[in-house]
Amino acid sequence: MTFKWPRRVLAILLMPVMAWIAPAAAVVEINDNVERYVISGATAAALRHEMNTKGPQGVGRRFDGFTKWHVSWRWRYQSSGAGCVIESVRTTVTVNTTLPRWQDEHRADHATQQRWARYLSALEHHEEGHRRNGVAAGHDIDQIVATMPPAASCDALGANANALGKSIIQKYVQRDVDYDRDTRHGVTQGAQFP
Numbered sequence: 001m002t003f004k005w006p007r008r009v010l011a012i013l014l015m016p017v018m019a020w021i022a023p024a025a026a027v028v029e030i031n032d033n034v035e036r037y038v039i040s041g042a043t044a045a046a047l048r049h050e051m052n053t054k055g056p057q058g059v060g061r062r063f064d065g066f067t068k069w070h071v072s073w074r075w076r077y078q079s080s081g082a083g084c085v086i087e088s089v090r091t092t093v094t095v096n097t098t099l100p101r102w103q104d105e106h107r108a109d110h111a112t113q114q115r116w117a118r119y120l121s122a123l124e125h126h127e128e129g130h131r132r133n134g135v136a137a138g139h140d141i142d143q144i145v146a147t148m149p150p151a152a153s154c155d156a157l158g159a160n161a162n163a164l165g166k167s168i169i170q171k172y173v174q175r176d177v178d179y180d181r182d183t184r185h186g187v188t189q190g191a192q193f194p
Contacts, residue, residue: 074091093137
């Protein structure tokens with residue numbers, strides 16, 4: 001007869017072992033902000049004109065929707081005879097998404113309302129892709145900084161952590177650029193109106 005440990009007992013027994021081999025404590029905080037700019041009109045052409053004039057300003061032009069993300073990170077370190085090690089990491093990802101809000105939708109015909117609903121859903125889906133890039137950047141920074149090897153000095157450790165963080169940010173900024181190129185700013189995902 002074979003004895004099987006209940007899962008809860010195994011988890012409790014393994015916790016001290018996992019704590020001993022786990023990297024520095026890490027926390028990722030995500031702050032999502034959605035802002036809506038108001039548009040009005042009863043026709044698709046009127047809505048297009050409103051978005052062209054009121055949409056968020058990006059690089060060189062206005063867009064129907066726009067997502068900006070920012071990642072910041074802080075760490076605590078501990079100095080010992082073996083060098084300086086990361087003790088804990090706190091990473092914050094702030095995501096600001098701007099989308100249109102059609103205030104007088106009731107004035108339009110049913111076909112325009114349906115077309116708008118499909119478009120807005122596709123636009124939100126596209127902007128969510130940009131959000132995912134920012135959140136992934138935050139998680140990558142958090143994990144990589146938390147598992148950095150010791151450095152000879154805390155100044156060197158800090159410089160290494162910042163250099164790694166900045167290179168990760170650049171990688172995800174490029175992913176955003178590639179994402180927009182590949183989807184034609186959401187057009188291939190259905191984010192085109194009218």
